[in-house]
Amino acid sequence: MVRKINSGMIDWFGLFPESTFENDTCFFVPSMGNTCVFDTKEGLVIFDVPLRQFAQKTFDKVRNFTNKPVKYIIFSHGHFDHAFGYGPFIEEIRNKGWDMPEVIAHENCIRRFEKYEILDKYHDWINKQQFATVIGRRKDAVVYAHERLNPTIILKGNEPSYSFILGDVNFELYHDKGETDDSIWLWVPEKKTICAGELMASSFPNIGNPYKVQRYPKDWAIAMEKMREKNAEYLVPGHGRLIEGKEKVRDALSITAEAMHFVHDEVVKKLNEGKWFEEIYHEMLEIYPEKFKKHKILRETYGCYRFAIHAAYRLYHGWYNSGNPTDLFPSKTNDVAREFLKLNSEVVYLEHANKLYSEGKKQLALHVLDIIIKGSDMKNKETLVDALKLKVKILKEKVKNETSFIAGNIIDDGIYQIKERLKELNSNKLR
Numbered sequence: 413m414v415r416k417i418n419s420g421m422i423d424w425f426g427l428f429p430e431s432t433f434e435n436d437t438c439f440f441v442p443s444m445g446n447t448c449v450f451d452t453k454e455g456l457v458i459f460d461v462p463l464r465q466f467a468q469k470t471f472d473k474v475r476n477f478t479n480k481p482v483k484y485i486i487f488s489h490g491h492f493d494h495a496f497g498y499g500p501f502i503e504e505i506r507n508k509g510w511d512m513p514e515v516i517a518h519e520n521c522i523r524r525f526e527k528y529e530i531l532d533k534y535h536d537w538i539n540k541q542q543f544a545t546v547i548g549r550r551k552d553a554v555v556y557a558h559e560r561l562n563p564t565i566i567l568k569g570n571e572p573s574y575s576f577i578l579g580d581v582n583f584e585l586y587h588d589k590g591e592t593d594d595s596i597w598l599w600v601p602e603k604k605t606i607c608a609g610e611l612m613a614s615s616f617p618n619i620g621n622p623y624k625v626q627r628y629p630k631d632w633a634i635a636m637e638k639m640r641e642k643n644a645e646y647l648v649p650g651h652g653r654l655i656e657g658k659e660k661v662r663d664a665l666s667i668t669a670e671a672m673h674f675v676h677d678e679v680v681k682k683l684n685e686g687k688w689f690e691e692i693y694h695e696m697l698e699i700y701p702e703k704f705k706k707h708k709i710l711r712e713t714y715g716c717y718r719f720a721i722h723a724a725y726r727l728y729h730g731w732y733n734s735g736n737p738t739d740l741f742p743s744k745t746n747d748v749a750r751e752f753l754k755l756n757s758e759v760v761y762l763e764h765a766n767k768l769y770s771e772g773k774k775q776l777a778l779h780v781l782d783i784i785i786k787g788s789d790m791k792n793k794e795t796l797v798d799a800l801k802l803k804v805k806i807l808k809e810k811v812k813n814e815t816s817f818i819a820g821n822i823i824d825d826g827i828y829q830i831k832e833r834l835k836e837l838n839s840n841k842l843r
């Protein structure tokens with residue numbers, strides 16, 4: 413089943429027409445993710461290529477725009493939707509006997525590619541969950557890291573910048589951490605254009621993705637402020653629509669910087685007050701400013717504020733996050749649930765879960781249902797089935813109200829898993 417995606421995600425997936433700007437010298441190709449092409453008299457500079465699956469489409473669009481050879485390919489970072497859809501461009505270069513282009517990336521991008529090689533199947537597994545509603549339950553690999561284009565020019569460590577000139581146009585690259593530790597962004601002064609990569613992506617920053625490694629809120633804010641100094645006219649995001657006009661560009665960068673400072677600084681303040689994660693999380697939800705909630709650039713279409721709190725917390729904290737020694741060497745949750753079911757039967761828990769649900773306390777109802785779902789020993793199969801069905805009902809309601817694509821997909825994937833279990837329970841009944 414493919415869930416309908418909202419208008420914010422239509423932008424994120426790049427489902428809108430390509431366009432040119434700066435007197436047709438720059439070409440913006442929306443996709444997952446976006447590509448920006450700079451047309452100089454000596455050839456093309458390409459900033460980012462989409463997911464391998466969309467490479468041909470982006471290539472065809474670029475070739476409708478210009479026939480000049482590709483001289484540089486820049487990877488904003490090494491994610492699958494920004495550095496793997498190079499195939500048709502390289503094939504063309506080989507077919508026409510042109511010189512291979514320079515490929516520019518940060519040194520951490522190479523480490524990322526190496527990581528993808530050892531964790532290939534794992535990344536495919538988590539990405540199928542993160543994108544569950546759009547790619548369905550397909551068995552073939554959605555991402556594949558064993559064929560890749562290795563960088564020829566490598567930005568190292570924290571080196572402030574790297575620049576080159578092609579066809580009298582200056583290209584300046586900067587490394588700043590944000591969504592990843594390998595991100596670089598581009599400033600083209602003659603075109604008044606910044607290509608931000610994933611540092612700007614038509615959503616609240618994807619800083620706390622529940623599946624992914626540490627991300628960097630403070631550095632993200634600093635990157636936004638460095639970009640703002642350029643006074644750009646155009647801001648090319650990694651996903652979503654081109655941001656045009658100095659004021660709009662400035663505003664998008666400023667509000668994102670402010671939000672990233674906020675989440676980082678407030679979590680740090682609470683850590684210094686000696687608070688554990690649960691307390692910090694719920695307090696952070698209380699104090700989230702209205703101006704961020706209302707701002708279009710920060711709408712929670714893909715990432716969300718709730719996830720960002722985790723990112724800021726684990727930047728400085730270890731995995732022991734409850735302050736409760738019970739959690740230091742915990743029992744299996746199924747065993748714990750079984751003990752609770754010795755005190756009260758499944759039916760009593762189910763009744764209570766239904767009561768909580770009818771009072772609108774859906775999250776609490778889920779916790780109570782999990783006692784039955786985890787602890788039930790099949791003697792009470794009817795109640796277990798009812799508990800699973802109520803859980804599905806609550807999760808479906810949650811998905812309906814969930815704006816974040818990632819959060820929605822995680823819940824959706826959970827619903828799918830429960831439905832599979834229900835199918836299994838039903839087929840056992842027939843035997």
Ligand SMILES: [Zn+2]
Nearest residue numbers: 445493610650
């Ligand atoms: Zn991306």
